Amino acid sequence: MTSPLTPLSPVVLDTAQAHARLHEFTVIDVRTPGEHASGHLPQALNIPLDQIRRALPEIRDAADRGSVLLVCASGARSESACALLAEEGVQAATLAGGTNAWAADGHELRRPAARDTRTVWSMERQVRFTAGTVVLLGLLLGLLVHPAFQLLSAGIAGGLVFSALTNTCGMAVALGKLPHNRPRAADLDATLAALRAR
Template sequence: MAPTALTVDQVNARLQELTVIDVRSPGEFASGHLPGAHNVPLDHFDTALPALQAAADRGDLLMVCASGARSATACRRLAEQGVTAATLTGGTTAWTQQGHDIHRPAGTRTGWAMDRQVRLAAGSLVLTGLLVGRRWNAARWLSAGVAGGLVFSALTDTCGMARILAALPHNQAETADLDATLAALTG
């Protein structure tokens, strides 16, 4: 079942009554998020489930990411656990395109959006495979593998490369930050 999708205008009208959960990596979250959003990266959802259930018991949850794809995945994962949540259609990209403010905490480092990280990694691997392949033909398989992965990613609406990149240190939440977020959602 598809998650409930709210438009930017619907979210803007209800922002004060929604508990907003941004499922992007901490680096992406730091680059700008909806006002009042809590950062619970998608790869920490199993740990966060009790806190998300508690927050859902108190009010409506809104899952947010850059485009809406990861937040829709988050909604489906929550629905499997009996938790209802909505997703922001078009994500933070649509939010900012319609002129709404995003919050950037003072003193935090800003990271690249995950799609930008994926484009850099994929492009670098393809280019490396092609350049090294001029001397060593077998290296071209690297380019072919990345191309196949991108096709698979598009067909399945998943991204293995994003999962790998999300595990890098600059995309990880500080344990204290995640613990504080989960405590805020619980209480």
């Protein structure tokens, strides 16, 4: 009888540690395709966070062959991806501060040719825009139509507090499902094929 998998301890690397060992890693960027196109670590493959389970066999094989480094914008999504992989017995590291810290420390970010990309705001910017729009809409409708519409604004405020306390973001998850944030099936299949070939 096999024993249940025990969760692995997370490995968190700062930018200096990750930069010094970058050649050892299979780097997986768990941001949306648009965010990845806006600038990513050299050799980073794009597998959005909500596709990690689909890519689990390929990531497991990559981890068996060497080290895996997960990256996002700030480190929050890559930490979530590391936890998800750890539950499946796959060891991976995460980059503290994500690509924001990487760029702030002067390390190179790669960008595809302009003709190969579509411009998409970062997820953080999309969340700020959406939350601000709903708050303003709730206040405006509350003044012009009915005071009950102000509950929209209160709901967003409560969601932002909850997001900060839990270091999660339901709005980012919902926005990540919009078509402009989703990888085309062929792109994800090509990424998984590239991961298998490493």
